[in-house]
Amino acid sequence: MRPRYTAFTVGLGSLSRLHHRRFLTAPNPSEDFDFILYMANKAKSINKALNEFVPLCTNPFLHKIREAMRYSLLSNGKRVRPVLCLAACELVGGHESAAMRTACAVEMIHASSLIQDDL
Structure with a gap:
C-alpha cells in the first residue's frame, strides 16, 4: 500500500518558464524511518x-x-548506488520495479570499475 501524499506548489519566480512546481510530502513527516531496514x-x-541478470551457464x-x-557482481556489497537509484525513483512517485533495471546497471558499472581499478 502506497502512502498518501499532500501536494503543494512553490513559486520559482522568473528563473523558469514554469512558475509553479508541485512537490509531494509524506502525510506525517515525523513518522519514524528505519534507514538500516530500508537499505537491507x-x-x-x-x-x-542481479542474480537473475547473470544466470548460471551450462x-x-x-x-x-x-x-x-x-x-565480482554478487559479492557482499552494500549496494549503496543502486539503492540511491531506487530511492530517487520512489521520491518522484515511481515504483521500485520501474527503476530496477537501471539500478542493476548502475551496480554492474560500479563492479566493472572496481575490476578495472584492480588490473
Whole structure:
C-alpha cells in the first residue's frame, strides 16, 4: 500500500518558464524511518535482480567467464548506488520495479570499475 501524499506548489519566480512546481510530502513527516531496514530490504531485492541478470551457464566455453562475472557482481556489497537509484525513483512517485533495471546497471558499472581499478 502506497502512502498518501499532500501536494503543494512553490513559486520559482522568473528563473523558469514554469512558475509553479508541485512537490509531494509524506502525510506525517515525523513518522519514524528505519534507514538500516530500508537499505537491507532494497539490497535484498537488488541482489535478487542481479542474480537473475547473470544466470548460471551450462555452456562449458562460457562457464569460466560467467562465474567470474557472478563472483565480482554478487559479492557482499552494500549496494549503496543502486539503492540511491531506487530511492530517487520512489521520491518522484515511481515504483521500485520501474527503476530496477537501471539500478542493476548502475551496480554492474560500479563492479566493472572496481575490476578495472584492480588490473
